[in-house]
Amino acid sequence: xxxxxxxxxxxxxxxxxxxxxxxxxxxxxxxxxxxxxxxxxxxxxxxxxxxxxxxxxxxxxxxxxxxxxxxxxxxxxxxxxxxxxxxxxxxxxxxxxxxxxxxxxxxxxxxxxxxxxxxxxxxxxxxxxxxxxxxxxxxxxxxxxxxxxxxxxxxxxxxxxxxxxxxxxxxxxxxxxxxxxxxxxxxxxxxxxxxxxxxxxxxxxxxxxxxxxxxxxxxxxxxxxxxxxxxxxxxxxxxxxxxxxxxxxxxxxxxxxxxxxxxxxxxxxxxxxxxxxxxxxxxxxxxxxxxxxxxxxxxxxxxxxxxxxxxxxxxxxxxxxxxxxxxxxxxxxxxxxxxxxxxxxxxxxxxxxxxxxxxxxxxxxxxxxxxxxxxxxxxxxxxxxxxxxxxxxxxxxxxxxxxxxxxxxxxxxxxxxxxxxxxxxxxxxxxxxx
Numbered sequence: 001x002x003x004x005x006x007x008x009x010x011x012x013x014x015x016x017x018x019x020x021x022x023x024x025x026x027x028x029x030x031x032x033x034x035x036x037x038x039x040x041x042x043x044x045x046x047x048x049x050x051x052x053x054x055x056x057x058x059x060x061x062x063x064x065x066x067x068x069x070x071x072x073x074x075x076x077x078x079x080x081x082x083x084x085x086x087x088x089x090x091x092x093x094x095x096x097x098x099x100x101x102x103x104x105x106x107x108x109x110x111x112x113x114x115x116x117x118x119x120x121x122x123x124x125x126x127x128x129x130x131x132x133x134x135x136x137x138x139x140x141x142x143x144x145x146x147x148x149x150x151x152x153x154x155x156x157x158x159x160x161x162x163x164x165x166x167x168x169x170x171x172x173x174x175x176x177x178x179x180x181x182x183x184x185x186x187x188x189x190x191x192x193x194x195x196x197x198x199x200x201x202x203x204x205x206x207x208x209x210x211x212x213x214x215x216x217x218x219x220x221x222x223x224x225x226x227x228x229x230x231x232x233x234x235x236x237x238x239x240x241x242x243x244x245x246x247x248x249x250x251x252x253x254x255x256x257x258x259x260x261x262x263x264x265x266x267x268x269x270x271x272x273x274x275x276x277x278x279x280x281x282x283x284x285x286x287x288x289x290x291x292x293x294x295x296x297x298x299x300x301x302x303x304x305x306x307x308x309x310x311x312x313x314x315x316x317x318x319x320x321x322x323x324x325x326x327x328x329x330x331x332x333x334x335x336x337x338x339x340x341x342x343x344x345x346x347x348x349x350x351x352x353x354x355x356x357x358x359x360x361x362x363x364x365x366x367x368x369x370x371x372x373x374x375x376x377x378x379x380x381x382x383x384x385x386x387x388x389x390x391x392x393x394x395x396x397x398x399x400x401x402x403x404x405x406x407x408x409x410x411x412x413x414x415x416x417x418x419x420x421x422x423x424x425x426x427x428x429x430x431x432x433x434x
Contacts (some may be wrong), residue, residue, distance in 0.1 A: 002198040004026045008057025009164040019187040028107045049193040052198040059108045063136045071344050074197040076190045078182035081134045082118040088178045090158045105160045144169040147177040151175050156198040205268030207298050218259030220374045267298045274338035293317045296326040320393045345369035361405035384427045
């Protein structure tokens, strides 16, 4: 049975579960409600292991969860569409027994463009609608005050909101307020999507997975050895550790000589035992007293999985501190796999316009996507070149070159300066353009 976590405020979750009863019994939808969307981050981090997918009530909890979960996570939401907005206008017109066109509306930034399209289709003059957009770090009190101000000034007949907290605050203040809810048809479409993704994840689990483990500077162990059979004992110890890992993965071990080993298993087994791989990696490094690099590759065939594993281990050896790197079949690289600082990004793109700009800026798509993934994972609205240099293990000069080039070609922008506590010039602050 597949388990899907349904996350949202109580009224939204109830609407979703009412539609969920229409679906087959092999799917279990588990309700998880919150009072404030800011709780979503903790919810998905604590309970992600319980579910095959996530169904979010709207773009706000979805955006918050996206900053926490991996890019591969199975998660969907019901986007606010024209029908949601039209229903709010109709309901308010019925309740007031008059045509309603002067309203205030709040919406997350990612949906702002679609909102403007919907309002233009209704042919409502721009001066009659007051729109406020915000990101996932919104202030509910500020959003409520926006609605309250224009209503008290007589500019609106009421408010439309996507936020339960704002709805409650406006009701208390006596403002006619209507929630922009998802329709049943939209819920059904999103449900079909999350169910299909959950089913496809089963087939992804059965993909071939290859781990390449390389003990660097293995030749120096012989030179440092004082005991006659030290190297042979060490190799036996290494094999013992790797065989214990193989047993857990239900995989097979191949020794390629000179401190290089390969393990063949399935993607599902490798992903589930990533913590054991990390522990084995630490033990190997301690036993051999040399750095250990691990590259994992996934693929539909043994050849593609092994090819991706070779790319991954080469990438791991280029990182400070080595660690575990994964290269997936869809071109996504996962660095520091299984660690708190794990970061995932694509090393290819089909966006021709973006590639042209990056080519002119002399910045690779891999570097740009890695930068985007870092900014998203850290939750930075702005950053300095020192931040980038620290987290991406590069020199400040190199970070300055990259950000300068991105600014020149419109992919990043200068936002201001940051005063320092010590002497020196203030640091420049930047932001990636969406």
